[in-house]
Amino acid sequence: MTDPVNFSIISSEIFLLVALCIIMIVDLFQRDKERKLTFMLTQISFVVLFIIGVQNLGVAREVAYSGHWVLDQFGTVLKLAIYVTAFISLLYARPFIRERNLMRGEYYLLTLFSVLGMMIMVSSGSLLVIYLGLELLSLSLYALVSLQRDSNAASEAAVKYFVMGGLASGFLLYGISLVYGMSGSILIADINQYLANNDSSLMIKFGLVFIVVGIAFKFGAAPFHMWLPDIYHGSPSSITAYISSVPKIAAFGMAFRILEGAFGNNTADWASMIMIVAMLSVVLGNIIALVQSNLKRMLSYSAIAHIGYFLLGVSVGTDQAFAASMFYIIVYALMTLAGFGIIIFMSSEQKDYQQISDLRGMGRYHPWYALMFSLVMISMAGIPPCIGFWPKLEIFRILVTNGYVFEAVVAIAFSVVGLVYYLKVIKEMFFVDATESPNVSTSRSLKIALSVNCLLLLMFGLMPDSIYQYCLSAFASLS
Amino acid sequence: MLENLPILSLLIWLPIIGAGVIIFGSGQKYKQLTQWIALITAAVTFVLSLWALNEFDSSRYYLQFVEDKSWIDSLSIRYSLAVDGISLPLIVLTSLMTLIVIISSWNNIKLRASHYLAAFLVMCGLMNGVFAATDAILFYVMWEAMLIPMFLIIGIWGGPNRIYATLKFFIYTFFGSVFLLIALIYLGNQADSFNIFNMHSMVIDAEVQLLLFFAFLIAFAIKVPMWPVHTWLPDAHVQAPTGGSVILAAIMLKMGTYGFLRFMLPIVPDASLEMANMMIVLSLIAVAYIGFVALAQSDMKKLIAYSSIAHMGFVTLGLFISFALIADNHLDAAVMGIQGALIQMISHGFISGALFLSIGVLYDRMHSREIKDYGGVVNKMPQFALFFMIFAMANSGLPGTSGFVGEFMVILSSFQVSFWIAAVSGLTLILAAAYTLWMYKRVMFGDVANEKVAALEDLTMRETIVFIVLAVMVMLFGLWPAPLLDIMAPSVQHLIDCNLVSKLTPEGMCS
Secondary structure (H helix, E strand, O other), X not given: OOOOOOHHHHHHHHHHHHHHHHHHHHHHOOOOOOOHHHHHHHHHHHHHHHHHHHHHOXXXXXXXXXXXXEEEHHHHHHHHHHHXXXXXXXXXXXXXXXXXXXXXXXXXXXXXXXXXXXXXXXXXXXXXXXXXXXXXXXXXHHHHHOOOOOOHHHHHHHHHHHHHHHHHHHHHHHHHHHHHHHHOOOEHHHHHHHHHHOOOOHHHHHHHHHHHHHHHHHHOOOOOOOHHHHHHHHOOHHHHHHHHHHHHHHHHHHHHHHHHHHOHHHHHHHHHHHHHHHHHHHHHHHHHHHOOOEHHHHHHHHHHHHHHHHHHHHHHOOXXXXXXXXXXXXXHHHHHHHHHHHHHHHOOOOOXXXXXXXXOOHHHHOHHHHHHHHHHHHHHHOOOOOOOHHHHHHXXXXXXXXXXXXXXXXXXXXXXHHHHHHHHHHHHHHOOOOOOOOOOOOOHHHHHHHHHHHHHHHHHHHOOHHHHHHHHHHHHOOO | OHHHOOHHXXXXXXXXXXXXXXXXXXXXXXXXXXXXXXXXXXXXXXXXXXXXXXXXXXXXXOOEEEEEEEEEHHHOEEXXXXXXXXXXXXXXXXXXXXXXXXXXXXXXXXXXXXXHHHHHHHHHHHHHHHHHEOEHHHHHHHHHHOHHHHHHHHHHHOOOOHHHHHHHHHHHHHHHHHHHHHHXXXXXXHHOOOEHHHHHOXXXXXXXXXXXXXXXXXXXXXHOXXXXXXXXXXXXXXXXXXXXXXXXXXXXXXXXXXXXXXXXXXXXHHHHXXXXXXXXXXXXXXXXXXXXXXXXXXXXXXXXXXXXXXXXHHHHHHHHHHHHHHHOOOHHHHHHHHHHHXXXXXXXXXXXXXXXXXXXXXXXXXXXXXXXXXXXXXXXXXXHHHHHHHHHHHHOOOOOOHHXXXXXXXXXXXXXXXXXXXXXXXXXXXXXXXXXXXXXXXHHOOOOOOHHHHOOOOOOHHHHHHHHHHHHHHHHHHHOOHHHHHHHHHHHHHHHHHHOOOOOOOOOOOO
């Protein structure tokens, strides 16, 4: 098993690591309070990564490092989505952190580190490498959340995140160790092989339960969702935008690699667990979001509901279904970035405007942004012509095709419940009279980025195939 | 060159593009300009729809102006549009009513007028899309997207209780359409394509048909609206601005019955036959009971809203009575029933639109919709009284107006089934006359009731033009409905010959 090391397979990770070191050193010698150079270099490295990623799209599947590392279409498509969303989130972050005295090089570096962790997660070929990537991601995120040291809420959120994340990692690791003990290998392909030849023992199933719990924890799916709203609420908004969107894409990569990659022959063992978690998330998330008056918390609970819809696809477990889930999670990342972008857009130096009622008068004084935000809400509610409709349609289609009509009806009925709180936001913006203008950001780059992001939701909604075909191709090359 | 014009796409996208232009023209500075752009866009759309009507070959049943482009290959969803004799008149109606709404709201909207007009233009495009779509998912996209501008129109420009009304409207209809979505997904999977007309030639067993029937029923019955899911309509109508009420009554309600005709009847005819009695009873309740409810209203707009429900009950009656007729082999009567329903759809579009505009005229001057605030208006507004009289008579189904034709045809064909159905539905002629003319009497006749009425001014030029157009349409189709019937006849005949046959076995279906 000594294949020659092929660096081209891991080129994007090596590039990012080198870029990271350079940016770190450059940042050290910067006197510029704005950290413009660090910012530019970070964004440029995302662009370069994107280009490398596009080159890699042609690679169907290559394995390196004794099977610990996999480069395939699936990983590449997810990586591209990660770069794009991380890029947008940093655009949003800049004016926000400038006002809050968070304009430090660490912000960019930690983001880059977490992106590296995510890249490792989505292209790993063994459970150990997945875990390493996950830890790199998680530790960077804990640090990011606690970056705003002087804020009580942020510190509290950071501690909660750290404890809960540690717990989830523990579950996952325990499950992995059990599976490793039974199958005798840490490589995903070997475990798959082992399970194809042997019946899954009770111990494997026991380990699988812990793995599923760990994954559900990381996604924040009900009933492991308690930490999520507090942390989304407490973190600085720009960081919430980041942690609520980009890592979800990587977590999907992890879930797919473990559940389908390793346990693809034992779908029955995990599918019903995921289905229960998914239905619970859809129900709980949508109902609790109804009564939130804080926009950030509302979006957090709606995130739980979205994760539920997304997991419904995972629970079906066919390639088509995973493609639909992938579509959902990428679209979700785009939508949620725009959603928290609204909060960033409204906040001022003195105060975070987070209540839904703070949006009052938006329709009257800033009609353009009111329209943009309506697009976000319409998209999240899953109403055509915005993009949010299509992945939902696809998930429902998968459910109906595979005979889960009852689940589809329940899920779709709760999307009507979900509609209520999204409409509430539109209502506050357009229908409630206001005498004074809501607070809006003056940063031009944020305005442009937000408008582009929201318009993308509409544009992709008219041409959903421009995303979905890549999701399908990712799975076509696997089989 | 003109033959290859993608006319249906133009009918959809032209108003939407026009809206995209004027949405930036908010503020007083551009008010005139945006109004003109909106007017021209709507007028061009209307002319295009007339042109389509002219080019339409009404001697054949099949789809015309077909456009078929790949849209979402991964899901085999296509951007396919076409019209037949059933949908084309509705498209013309939509374009005309949008034009009328834009003229009638000229200088009338004080708050963000450009956005108001843009919303109507977007809605016009989307509604044309609903009628023209032959791909089920495209249909659904249009169907849902159309709710958004209406939601905003009621919510922003509506009356005092607008937020409640608009949320109720949106959530109610959205709730209905999610079941439609599930049904469409299921059918699309079975047929391996989302083309509506492929779905028409599918064999579906009885149990599944029944489930699909109820999925369609929830979606379309809410939209029509049928008793007992009609409660959103009076709220939405009362709170909506005049233009919103006009479009809501004239076009949006027709989408429910259009859905019945396009989806429910041809796709699940056996279940529809099984449930036809239930549907007939529900329709009769709408006709009779809602007629009495309308009689008790003190708010004019609410009265017309309830009368809309009653009149739409006639449409559903006409559609479902045909099953009983086909079962008895009265095919001619079945054709007449469905044609009557279609005529009623078009005619009700004009009449209800005209009545809401009339109330709008009064409301603009008096800021009240309560009947008791009026009295003796005829003394001050004689021209208006004339037009209002024509529309009120049409609403009560007076021969010579379009309101009579459809109702007469439906009653006539229901006679073939049962005397009692005809008798109950005939009640509507009495009830509609009672509530409409009684309202007319209380509002228009008598002595001038108060100073406010005394200060009323008669119709402006703009209002007169709008009313003349509508009055001509109402009279024209009342006296000479033949052109409309001719356009519809081949499509309706085809529907009955080929699509309303049993779908349990492949026998008897024309391909």
